[in-house]
Amino acid sequence: MxxxxxxxxxxxxxxxxxxxxxxxxxxxxxxxxxxxFTNVQFDISHIPIAYAEEVGLKGLIQSICIHETFN
Incomplete structure (x- = not known):
């Protein structure tokens, strides 16, 4: 797109x-x-943690990063 x-x-x-x-x-x-919202492919793990904290996503992104590290 x-x-x-x-x-x-x-x-x-x-x-x-x-x-x-x-x-x-x-x-x-x-x-x-x-x-x-339904057609755009968006990977939340690409949001820098510094920005994620501002919008309340820091914990979610950190858990995604940890999950990807161990898989």
Whole structure:
């Protein structure tokens, strides 16, 4: 997937999330099925631990790294 497609997909998702009318705005569950979340292959272990700590993922990433080391 090229960067332009990813940006367009993300902007579409953001537009859906910012829909003013709550009756027209998708629910969180519906948004989580958007192809931005379902089609992008993302490896969480590539997040540097320093950044992971800021977003609360430090323990998860450390456990992934330890698991990969022993496998």
């Amino acid at each position: 090229n960067k332009i497609v990813i940006v367009k997909d993300f902007l579409q998702l953001l537009s859906l999330m910012l829909t003013v009318d709550p009756k027209q705005r998708p629910t969180a569950a519906q948004l989580l099925t958007h192809h931005v």
